[in-house]
Amino acid sequence: EIVDLRSVRPIDHETILASVRKTGHLMVVHEGVKSYGVGAEISAMVSESDAFDFLDAPILRLGGAESPVPYNPDLERAAVPQADTIEAAARRLQDDLIQAGRLAVLGRIAASVAHEINQPVAAIRAFADNTRAFLERDRADAALANLSRIGELTTRIGTITGQLRG
DSSP: OOOOOSOSSSOOHHHHHHHHHHHSOOEEEEEEESTTSHHHHHHHHHHTSGGGGGOSSOOEEEEEOSSOOOSSHHHHHHHSOOHHHHHHHHHHHHHHHHHHHHHHHHHHHHHHHHHHHHHHHHHHHHHHHHHHHHHHTTOHHHHHHHHHHHHHHHHHHHHHHHHHHO
């Protein structure tokens, strides 16, 4: 989504914030220098608003070179963002979002695996405590049954970790 501001004073705050909420990202492009310019103000406005919580990636700013704008047209093109640099930045932003999505999926998988492993680990601890209590009361048969169950749970953990490696 492209928001083309027709003026910066007054600036249309709500349109910018609505776009960030809708798309989950913000790339600010302007011809002025990147430092202390309109792009920095727009970035600050989004950072200080509730729309910041909707961002899926860091704010990306493109601005002109940190020098006066040259008079020569060829040098001017080199000093301000052009279509190819804007496209390359947009692709980097898109790649960052794809990578963030992959990391989020891996995080969910890790949480699921941790949950799958924590259940048998907790059960092993409980069976180990019970086994000690059975041994203290000379109940070898119950202690052996608990040790057998601990073996099954250990095998289950091995299966889960083997699936992760595969």
